[in-house]
Amino acid sequence: MTTTTAPTTGERDLGPQARRPHPEPERRPRRRRRSKHRAVWEEAPGPVGFTVKAVVLAAIVLVVLFPLYTILLTSVSTQADITRSGGLVVVPGEFTLSAYQQILSxxxxxxxxxxxxxxxxxxxxxxxxxxxxxxxxxxxxxxxxxxxxxxxxxxxxxxxxxxxxxxxxxxxxxxxxxxxxxxxxxxxxxxxxxxxxxxxxxxxxxxxxxxxxxxxxxxxxxxxxxxxxxxxxxxxxxxxxxxxxxxxxxxxxxxxxxxxxxxxxxxxxxxxxxxxxxxxxxxxxxxxxxxxxxxxxxxxxxxxxxxxxxxxxxxxxxxxxxxxxxxxxxxx
The missing domain is CATH 1.10.3720.10 (MetI-like)
Known part of the structure:
Protein backbone atom coordinates (compact mmCIF):
# COMPACT_ATOMS: atom_id res chain seq x y z
CA MET A 1 0.00 0.00 0.00
CA THR A 2 1.54 3.30 -1.12
CA THR A 3 1.06 6.55 0.61
CA THR A 4 1.23 9.94 -1.03
CA THR A 5 2.24 13.11 0.60
CA ALA A 6 -0.24 15.89 0.33
CA PRO A 7 1.05 19.07 -1.22
CA THR A 8 1.62 21.95 1.03
CA THR A 9 -0.54 25.00 1.08
CA GLY A 10 2.00 27.00 -0.95
CA GLU A 11 2.12 24.38 -3.67
CA ARG A 12 -1.73 24.16 -3.91
CA ASP A 13 -1.98 27.91 -4.24
CA LEU A 14 0.70 28.23 -6.94
CA GLY A 15 -0.43 25.33 -9.06
CA PRO A 16 1.61 22.84 -11.08
CA GLN A 17 3.57 25.55 -12.93
CA ALA A 18 5.41 26.43 -9.74
CA ARG A 19 6.87 22.93 -9.46
CA ARG A 20 8.64 23.14 -12.83
CA PRO A 21 12.28 24.17 -12.72
CA HIS A 22 12.82 27.74 -13.85
CA PRO A 23 15.54 28.31 -16.44
CA GLU A 24 18.57 30.04 -14.98
CA PRO A 25 19.12 33.56 -16.27
CA GLU A 26 22.01 34.02 -18.70
CA ARG A 27 25.12 35.08 -16.82
CA ARG A 28 27.35 37.75 -18.21
CA PRO A 29 31.07 37.05 -18.12
CA ARG A 30 32.44 38.58 -14.99
CA ARG A 31 35.34 40.94 -15.34
CA ARG A 32 38.54 39.50 -14.03
CA ARG A 33 39.61 41.33 -10.95
CA ARG A 34 43.15 41.77 -9.82
CA SER A 35 44.13 39.69 -6.84
CA LYS A 36 45.00 41.58 -3.70
CA HIS A 37 48.04 39.37 -3.23
CA ARG A 38 49.62 40.03 -6.64
CA ALA A 39 51.23 43.15 -8.04
CA VAL A 40 49.99 44.89 -11.18
CA TRP A 41 52.90 43.68 -13.30
CA GLU A 42 52.19 40.06 -12.34
CA GLU A 43 48.75 40.13 -13.96
CA ALA A 44 48.28 38.72 -17.45
CA PRO A 45 48.21 41.64 -19.93
CA GLY A 46 45.22 42.27 -22.13
CA PRO A 47 45.33 42.37 -25.93
CA VAL A 48 46.31 46.05 -26.02
CA GLY A 49 48.98 45.66 -23.35
CA PHE A 50 50.38 42.56 -25.04
CA THR A 51 50.61 44.37 -28.38
CA VAL A 52 52.29 47.42 -26.84
CA LYS A 53 54.84 45.23 -25.03
CA ALA A 54 55.60 43.28 -28.20
CA VAL A 55 56.14 46.48 -30.20
CA VAL A 56 58.36 48.04 -27.54
CA LEU A 57 60.48 44.90 -27.12
CA ALA A 58 60.84 44.53 -30.90
CA ALA A 59 61.99 48.15 -31.16
CA ILE A 60 64.54 47.68 -28.36
CA VAL A 61 65.90 44.50 -29.97
CA LEU A 62 66.17 46.29 -33.31
CA VAL A 63 68.03 49.22 -31.78
CA VAL A 64 70.50 46.83 -30.10
CA LEU A 65 71.04 44.46 -33.03
CA PHE A 66 71.24 46.96 -35.88
CA PRO A 67 74.68 48.40 -34.91
CA LEU A 68 76.03 44.86 -34.43
CA TYR A 69 74.62 43.91 -37.81
CA THR A 70 76.29 46.84 -39.58
CA ILE A 71 79.63 46.21 -37.86
CA LEU A 72 79.62 42.52 -38.72
CA LEU A 73 78.50 43.15 -42.30
CA THR A 74 81.12 45.85 -42.83
CA SER A 75 83.87 43.57 -41.52
CA VAL A 76 83.11 40.97 -44.20
CA SER A 77 82.52 43.43 -47.07
CA THR A 78 84.91 44.48 -49.78
CA GLN A 79 86.37 47.96 -50.06
CA ALA A 80 84.25 48.56 -53.16
CA ASP A 81 81.01 47.92 -51.24
CA ILE A 82 82.16 50.21 -48.42
CA THR A 83 83.00 52.98 -50.88
CA ARG A 84 79.65 52.55 -52.62
CA SER A 85 77.72 52.76 -49.31
CA GLY A 86 79.75 55.71 -48.09
CA GLY A 87 80.84 54.05 -44.84
CA LEU A 88 79.14 51.29 -42.88
CA VAL A 89 77.46 48.69 -45.08
CA VAL A 90 73.76 48.05 -44.56
CA VAL A 91 72.84 46.12 -47.73
CA PRO A 92 74.91 42.92 -48.19
CA GLY A 93 77.16 42.74 -51.19
CA GLU A 94 80.26 40.69 -51.89
CA PHE A 95 81.60 38.84 -48.84
CA THR A 96 85.28 38.46 -48.00
CA LEU A 97 87.26 37.40 -44.92
CA SER A 98 90.42 39.26 -45.86
CA ALA A 99 90.11 41.61 -42.88
CA TYR A 100 90.09 38.70 -40.43
CA GLN A 101 92.93 36.99 -42.25
CA GLN A 102 94.90 40.21 -42.07
CA ILE A 103 94.52 40.79 -38.33
CA LEU A 104 94.92 37.11 -37.39
CA SER A 105 98.05 36.56 -39.43
Missing amino acids: GGIVTRAAIVSVVVTAVGTLLSTVVSTLAAYGLSRPGSFAHRPLLFVLLITMFFGAGMIPTYLLVSALGLIDSYWALILPTAISAFNVLILRSFFMGIDSAITDAARIDGAGDWRILGRIVAPMSKAAIAVVALFYGVGYWNAFFNAMLYLNDNAKWPLQLVLRSYVLQGVTLPGSGVGQVDVATGAVTGLPVKMAVMVLAVIPILLIYPLVQRHFTKGVIFGAIKG
Whole structure:
Protein backbone atom coordinates (compact mmCIF):
# COMPACT_ATOMS: atom_id res chain seq x y z
CA MET A 1 0.00 0.00 0.00
CA THR A 2 1.54 3.30 -1.12
CA THR A 3 1.06 6.55 0.61
CA THR A 4 1.23 9.94 -1.03
CA THR A 5 2.24 13.11 0.60
CA ALA A 6 -0.24 15.89 0.33
CA PRO A 7 1.05 19.07 -1.22
CA THR A 8 1.62 21.95 1.03
CA THR A 9 -0.54 25.00 1.08
CA GLY A 10 2.00 27.00 -0.95
CA GLU A 11 2.12 24.38 -3.67
CA ARG A 12 -1.73 24.16 -3.91
CA ASP A 13 -1.98 27.91 -4.24
CA LEU A 14 0.70 28.23 -6.94
CA GLY A 15 -0.43 25.33 -9.06
CA PRO A 16 1.61 22.84 -11.08
CA GLN A 17 3.57 25.55 -12.93
CA ALA A 18 5.41 26.43 -9.74
CA ARG A 19 6.87 22.93 -9.46
CA ARG A 20 8.64 23.14 -12.83
CA PRO A 21 12.28 24.17 -12.72
CA HIS A 22 12.82 27.74 -13.85
CA PRO A 23 15.54 28.31 -16.44
CA GLU A 24 18.57 30.04 -14.98
CA PRO A 25 19.12 33.56 -16.27
CA GLU A 26 22.01 34.02 -18.70
CA ARG A 27 25.12 35.08 -16.82
CA ARG A 28 27.35 37.75 -18.21
CA PRO A 29 31.07 37.05 -18.12
CA ARG A 30 32.44 38.58 -14.99
CA ARG A 31 35.34 40.94 -15.34
CA ARG A 32 38.54 39.50 -14.03
CA ARG A 33 39.61 41.33 -10.95
CA ARG A 34 43.15 41.77 -9.82
CA SER A 35 44.13 39.69 -6.84
CA LYS A 36 45.00 41.58 -3.70
CA HIS A 37 48.04 39.37 -3.23
CA ARG A 38 49.62 40.03 -6.64
CA ALA A 39 51.23 43.15 -8.04
CA VAL A 40 49.99 44.89 -11.18
CA TRP A 41 52.90 43.68 -13.30
CA GLU A 42 52.19 40.06 -12.34
CA GLU A 43 48.75 40.13 -13.96
CA ALA A 44 48.28 38.72 -17.45
CA PRO A 45 48.21 41.64 -19.93
CA GLY A 46 45.22 42.27 -22.13
CA PRO A 47 45.33 42.37 -25.93
CA VAL A 48 46.31 46.05 -26.02
CA GLY A 49 48.98 45.66 -23.35
CA PHE A 50 50.38 42.56 -25.04
CA THR A 51 50.61 44.37 -28.38
CA VAL A 52 52.29 47.42 -26.84
CA LYS A 53 54.84 45.23 -25.03
CA ALA A 54 55.60 43.28 -28.20
CA VAL A 55 56.14 46.48 -30.20
CA VAL A 56 58.36 48.04 -27.54
CA LEU A 57 60.48 44.90 -27.12
CA ALA A 58 60.84 44.53 -30.90
CA ALA A 59 61.99 48.15 -31.16
CA ILE A 60 64.54 47.68 -28.36
CA VAL A 61 65.90 44.50 -29.97
CA LEU A 62 66.17 46.29 -33.31
CA VAL A 63 68.03 49.22 -31.78
CA VAL A 64 70.50 46.83 -30.10
CA LEU A 65 71.04 44.46 -33.03
CA PHE A 66 71.24 46.96 -35.88
CA PRO A 67 74.68 48.40 -34.91
CA LEU A 68 76.03 44.86 -34.43
CA TYR A 69 74.62 43.91 -37.81
CA THR A 70 76.29 46.84 -39.58
CA ILE A 71 79.63 46.21 -37.86
CA LEU A 72 79.62 42.52 -38.72
CA LEU A 73 78.50 43.15 -42.30
CA THR A 74 81.12 45.85 -42.83
CA SER A 75 83.87 43.57 -41.52
CA VAL A 76 83.11 40.97 -44.20
CA SER A 77 82.52 43.43 -47.07
CA THR A 78 84.91 44.48 -49.78
CA GLN A 79 86.37 47.96 -50.06
CA ALA A 80 84.25 48.56 -53.16
CA ASP A 81 81.01 47.92 -51.24
CA ILE A 82 82.16 50.21 -48.42
CA THR A 83 83.00 52.98 -50.88
CA ARG A 84 79.65 52.55 -52.62
CA SER A 85 77.72 52.76 -49.31
CA GLY A 86 79.75 55.71 -48.09
CA GLY A 87 80.84 54.05 -44.84
CA LEU A 88 79.14 51.29 -42.88
CA VAL A 89 77.46 48.69 -45.08
CA VAL A 90 73.76 48.05 -44.56
CA VAL A 91 72.84 46.12 -47.73
CA PRO A 92 74.91 42.92 -48.19
CA GLY A 93 77.16 42.74 -51.19
CA GLU A 94 80.26 40.69 -51.89
CA PHE A 95 81.60 38.84 -48.84
CA THR A 96 85.28 38.46 -48.00
CA LEU A 97 87.26 37.40 -44.92
CA SER A 98 90.42 39.26 -45.86
CA ALA A 99 90.11 41.61 -42.88
CA TYR A 100 90.09 38.70 -40.43
CA GLN A 101 92.93 36.99 -42.25
CA GLN A 102 94.90 40.21 -42.07
CA ILE A 103 94.52 40.79 -38.33
CA LEU A 104 94.92 37.11 -37.39
CA SER A 105 98.05 36.56 -39.43
CA GLY A 106 100.34 36.72 -36.41
CA GLY A 107 100.56 40.48 -35.90
CA ILE A 108 99.97 42.57 -32.83
CA VAL A 109 96.20 42.01 -32.95
CA THR A 110 96.66 38.26 -32.52
CA ARG A 111 99.09 38.84 -29.68
CA ALA A 112 96.71 41.35 -28.06
CA ALA A 113 93.84 38.87 -28.27
CA ILE A 114 95.96 36.22 -26.52
CA VAL A 115 96.93 38.74 -23.83
CA SER A 116 93.28 39.66 -23.24
CA VAL A 117 92.23 36.02 -22.99
CA VAL A 118 95.00 35.16 -20.49
CA VAL A 119 94.48 38.28 -18.38
CA THR A 120 90.72 37.75 -18.32
CA ALA A 121 91.02 34.07 -17.37
CA VAL A 122 93.63 34.58 -14.64
CA GLY A 123 92.04 37.76 -13.31
CA THR A 124 88.53 36.30 -13.20
CA LEU A 125 89.72 33.19 -11.38
CA LEU A 126 91.80 35.15 -8.86
CA SER A 127 89.12 37.79 -8.21
CA THR A 128 86.33 35.22 -7.85
CA VAL A 129 88.31 33.08 -5.39
CA VAL A 130 89.44 36.04 -3.27
CA SER A 131 85.97 37.62 -3.28
CA THR A 132 84.39 34.31 -2.25
CA LEU A 133 86.82 33.92 0.65
CA ALA A 134 86.30 37.50 1.78
CA ALA A 135 82.51 37.25 1.50
CA TYR A 136 82.42 34.00 3.49
CA GLY A 137 84.55 35.50 6.27
CA LEU A 138 82.39 38.62 6.45
CA SER A 139 79.20 36.56 6.48
CA ARG A 140 80.20 34.75 9.71
CA PRO A 141 79.12 36.91 12.67
CA GLY A 142 81.81 35.50 14.93
CA SER A 143 84.74 35.96 12.54
CA PHE A 144 87.79 38.04 13.47
CA ALA A 145 87.31 41.83 13.06
CA HIS A 146 84.05 41.25 11.28
CA ARG A 147 82.50 44.69 11.65
CA PRO A 148 85.67 46.83 11.19
CA LEU A 149 86.60 44.99 7.99
CA LEU A 150 83.06 45.33 6.66
CA PHE A 151 83.14 49.05 7.44
CA VAL A 152 86.45 49.48 5.59
CA LEU A 153 85.04 47.56 2.62
CA LEU A 154 82.00 49.83 2.47
CA ILE A 155 84.20 52.93 2.57
CA THR A 156 86.02 51.82 -0.60
CA MET A 157 82.72 51.85 -2.49
CA PHE A 158 82.34 55.60 -2.00
CA PHE A 159 85.89 56.92 -1.63
CA GLY A 160 88.90 56.08 -3.79
CA ALA A 161 92.57 56.97 -3.52
CA GLY A 162 92.69 58.53 -6.99
CA MET A 163 94.75 57.95 -10.10
CA ILE A 164 98.08 59.42 -8.98
CA PRO A 165 98.35 57.59 -5.61
CA THR A 166 97.34 54.36 -7.33
CA TYR A 167 99.98 54.85 -10.01
CA LEU A 168 102.63 55.58 -7.37
CA LEU A 169 101.66 52.42 -5.50
CA VAL A 170 101.81 50.27 -8.65
CA SER A 171 105.18 51.81 -9.52
CA ALA A 172 106.52 51.23 -6.01
CA LEU A 173 105.51 47.56 -6.25
CA GLY A 174 107.47 47.22 -9.50
CA LEU A 175 104.41 46.37 -11.61
CA ILE A 176 105.00 48.87 -14.41
CA ASP A 177 105.10 47.03 -17.76
CA SER A 178 103.86 43.90 -15.99
CA TYR A 179 100.70 41.97 -16.74
CA TRP A 180 99.95 41.91 -13.02
CA ALA A 181 99.29 45.65 -13.27
CA LEU A 182 96.17 44.74 -15.25
CA ILE A 183 94.90 42.38 -12.53
CA LEU A 184 95.94 43.35 -9.02
CA PRO A 185 94.68 46.99 -8.89
CA THR A 186 91.14 45.83 -9.73
CA ALA A 187 91.24 42.34 -8.22
CA ILE A 188 88.58 43.03 -5.57
CA SER A 189 85.23 44.73 -6.07
CA ALA A 190 83.40 45.70 -2.89
CA PHE A 191 80.07 45.45 -4.68
CA ASN A 192 80.69 41.84 -5.73
CA VAL A 193 81.88 40.91 -2.24
CA LEU A 194 78.68 42.31 -0.74
CA ILE A 195 76.57 40.34 -3.23
CA LEU A 196 78.29 37.09 -2.22
CA ARG A 197 78.09 38.00 1.46
CA SER A 198 74.35 38.59 1.22
CA PHE A 199 73.89 35.27 -0.53
CA PHE A 200 75.99 33.40 2.04
CA MET A 201 74.02 34.95 4.89
CA GLY A 202 70.82 33.64 3.31
CA ILE A 203 71.96 30.03 3.76
CA ASP A 204 70.34 28.36 6.76
CA SER A 205 72.79 28.39 9.67
CA ALA A 206 71.48 25.00 10.83
CA ILE A 207 73.27 23.39 7.86
CA THR A 208 76.66 24.84 8.76
CA ASP A 209 76.11 24.18 12.46
CA ALA A 210 75.40 20.53 11.71
CA ALA A 211 78.61 20.35 9.69
CA ARG A 212 80.58 21.84 12.56
CA ILE A 213 79.12 19.28 14.96
CA ASP A 214 80.35 16.56 12.57
CA GLY A 215 83.86 18.02 12.78
CA ALA A 216 84.04 20.08 9.57
CA GLY A 217 86.12 23.24 9.58
CA ASP A 218 85.56 26.50 7.73
CA TRP A 219 87.46 25.39 4.62
CA ARG A 220 85.44 22.21 4.30
CA ILE A 221 82.15 24.01 4.99
CA LEU A 222 82.95 26.58 2.32
CA GLY A 223 84.12 24.05 -0.25
CA ARG A 224 81.58 21.29 0.38
CA ILE A 225 78.44 23.15 1.48
CA VAL A 226 78.43 26.92 0.96
CA ALA A 227 80.07 27.12 -2.48
CA PRO A 228 77.95 24.36 -4.11
CA MET A 229 74.78 25.98 -2.75
CA SER A 230 75.90 29.40 -4.09
CA LYS A 231 76.78 28.47 -7.66
CA ALA A 232 74.33 31.01 -9.07
CA ALA A 233 75.77 33.97 -7.17
CA ILE A 234 79.38 32.91 -7.81
CA ALA A 235 78.67 32.51 -11.53
CA VAL A 236 77.18 36.01 -11.72
CA VAL A 237 80.12 37.54 -9.86
CA ALA A 238 82.55 35.68 -12.12
CA LEU A 239 80.74 37.10 -15.15
CA PHE A 240 81.01 40.61 -13.71
CA TYR A 241 84.73 40.18 -13.22
CA GLY A 242 85.22 38.59 -16.64
CA VAL A 243 83.43 41.39 -18.48
CA GLY A 244 85.38 43.97 -16.51
CA TYR A 245 88.76 42.43 -17.31
CA TRP A 246 87.90 41.88 -20.96
CA ASN A 247 86.73 45.45 -21.55
CA ALA A 248 89.41 47.17 -19.46
CA PHE A 249 91.91 49.35 -21.30
CA PHE A 250 92.62 52.26 -18.94
CA ASN A 251 95.02 50.35 -16.67
CA ALA A 252 96.90 49.09 -19.71
CA MET A 253 97.16 52.64 -21.01
CA LEU A 254 98.60 53.79 -17.67
CA TYR A 255 100.91 50.95 -16.70
CA LEU A 256 102.06 49.32 -19.97
CA ASN A 257 104.65 51.16 -22.04
CA ASP A 258 105.45 48.24 -24.34
CA ASN A 259 103.03 48.01 -27.28
CA ALA A 260 103.62 44.27 -27.53
CA LYS A 261 101.93 43.78 -24.14
CA TRP A 262 98.80 45.75 -24.94
CA PRO A 263 95.45 43.92 -24.59
CA LEU A 264 92.92 43.82 -27.40
CA GLN A 265 90.80 46.68 -26.08
CA LEU A 266 93.72 49.11 -26.08
CA VAL A 267 94.66 48.07 -29.61
CA LEU A 268 91.04 48.58 -30.65
CA ARG A 269 91.09 52.05 -29.11
CA SER A 270 94.26 52.84 -31.04
CA TYR A 271 92.68 51.76 -34.33
CA VAL A 272 89.18 53.17 -34.00
CA LEU A 273 89.47 56.29 -31.87
CA GLN A 274 92.99 57.51 -32.44
CA GLY A 275 93.28 56.25 -36.02
CA VAL A 276 96.90 55.08 -35.73
CA THR A 277 98.54 51.78 -36.58
CA LEU A 278 101.00 50.06 -34.29
CA PRO A 279 104.30 48.76 -35.65
CA GLY A 280 104.06 45.17 -36.78
CA SER A 281 100.28 45.10 -36.73
CA GLY A 282 99.92 44.41 -40.44
CA VAL A 283 96.71 46.41 -40.54
CA GLY A 284 96.16 48.24 -43.79
CA GLN A 285 97.92 51.43 -44.71
CA VAL A 286 98.06 54.87 -43.14
CA ASP A 287 96.93 57.94 -44.99
CA VAL A 288 99.97 60.25 -45.16
CA ALA A 289 97.86 63.41 -45.18
CA THR A 290 95.62 62.65 -42.21
CA GLY A 291 97.41 59.77 -40.46
CA ALA A 292 94.15 57.78 -40.29
CA VAL A 293 93.84 54.10 -41.02
CA THR A 294 92.11 53.57 -44.35
CA GLY A 295 90.98 49.97 -43.73
CA LEU A 296 87.47 50.28 -42.26
CA PRO A 297 86.84 46.51 -42.54
CA VAL A 298 89.87 45.89 -40.32
CA LYS A 299 88.54 48.23 -37.65
CA MET A 300 85.16 46.51 -37.71
CA ALA A 301 86.81 43.07 -37.61
CA VAL A 302 88.75 44.03 -34.47
CA MET A 303 85.49 45.23 -32.89
CA VAL A 304 83.82 41.92 -33.73
CA LEU A 305 86.68 40.00 -32.14
CA ALA A 306 86.33 42.14 -29.02
CA VAL A 307 82.57 41.54 -28.73
CA ILE A 308 82.25 37.83 -29.65
CA PRO A 309 83.62 36.30 -26.39
CA ILE A 310 81.13 38.22 -24.23
CA LEU A 311 78.26 37.31 -26.55
CA LEU A 312 79.21 33.63 -26.26
CA ILE A 313 79.67 33.56 -22.48
CA TYR A 314 76.79 35.77 -21.38
CA PRO A 315 73.93 33.42 -22.41
CA LEU A 316 75.49 30.64 -20.33
CA VAL A 317 75.33 32.72 -17.14
CA GLN A 318 72.26 34.87 -17.84
CA ARG A 319 69.85 32.35 -16.28
CA HIS A 320 71.61 32.80 -12.92
CA PHE A 321 71.06 36.57 -12.74
CA THR A 322 67.65 36.53 -11.10
CA LYS A 323 68.64 34.01 -8.45
CA GLY A 324 72.15 35.32 -7.94
CA VAL A 325 71.85 39.10 -7.89
CA ILE A 326 68.23 39.87 -6.96
CA PHE A 327 68.08 37.23 -4.22
CA GLY A 328 71.34 38.44 -2.77
CA ALA A 329 70.17 42.05 -2.84
CA ILE A 330 66.90 41.20 -1.07
CA LYS A 331 68.59 39.11 1.59
CA GLY A 332 71.14 41.86 2.20
